Amino acid sequence: MVALLMLFIHTRHPRVVRSLVALILAGNIAYTLLVMEILKVGGNFDDFIHSGKLLYVSPIVRTLAYIVGGAYGYSHVRGSPTPFDQILPNRWAKLGLVFLMLYLTNQVVGPNPSSPLLITIFMIFLRLLLAAGTSHLIRIGEKADTSESYPPIRWLLVLLQASSIQRAGRFTYAIYLLNPIVILNFYYSFSGGLQADFFFLLIVAHSVICYVLANALTLTFESPFNRLSSLVLTTMFSKEKSL
Structure with missing residues (x-):
């Protein structure tokens, strides 16, 4: 209902809606950071279970995937590159993201306990990448010609379309x-x-x-x-x- 209302408002005030979506995204990330820091959620199973109401079931957290999907749909309608390609336009930027995720993964799953801040950043990046990856597959799957995509993506599309x-x-x-x-x-x-x-x-x-x-x-x-x-x-x- 909220998304439909924002879509109608966008026809008259597109900048207002884009700014509102950016604020919702920033609020989503700030909410996750604040809750993790207040609850001092560590990298163990018990902490994640007891914080599930605020970090998993909460509608505020779950809006992140809808925002990413909406951004992909918006870029598709405008005929512009995907948000992922706009933020990371070249291979060096993508390689930097890979090294960042490897570092965060090592800090979170390593033998030494990680700080709640690092765990939160890892969770946010993981959710963003999962939502972006799913949206990317949907957008590429709509193309008649997928030869420009990377081979692993083409193989995955063939598997999913079987x-x-x-x-x-x-x-x-x-x-x-x-x-x-x-x-x-x-x-x-x-x-x-x-x-x-x-x-x-x-x-x-x-x-x-x-x-x-x-x-x-x-x-x-x-x-x-x-x-x-x-x-x-x-x-x-x-x-x-x-x-």
Whole structure:
């Protein structure tokens, strides 16, 4: 709803909307930095579990992926390079990002405990890169000619566009739709705190139930409905052509 409202405002005041999106992005990053610093979240599993409501479930944190996706869509409509290519225009800049991520990874997963600031920066970069990578694949996949892309990207697109992967995607989409139920159940349905080990076992158990239910709904409802819809539409179009 907010994105649709901003889209309407953009038709009359594009600069205002672009500035607002930049402010939301800066606020998202500042919120993550502030929460991690206040809670003193370390690099252990218990800290991440107990801070999940503020750093994983919170809508403020989850807007980051939508902002990146919106930026990619905006650049696609304007016919300009992707945000990733605009920020890192050459190979040296991309190589610098690789070395930065290697350094942050070594600091976070190394034997010595990392500061909350380094962990936060690593998380922000990881979320940005994941959202940018997904948006990049979507944009490249829409092109008729992908020969200009790097070979690993072309191979990944061929794999994702295979018929077997497309059929499997119908099941994973149902899992994606039901996954918020699992997340909300763990963070908001218990009256008291849980130990991290027992919490992880509950996640696995509830996830299995959710995924089995998703597959059952796909087989018994979504697939028959799609086939019936295709049959009806094909019949209607064939009648119109005959007339």
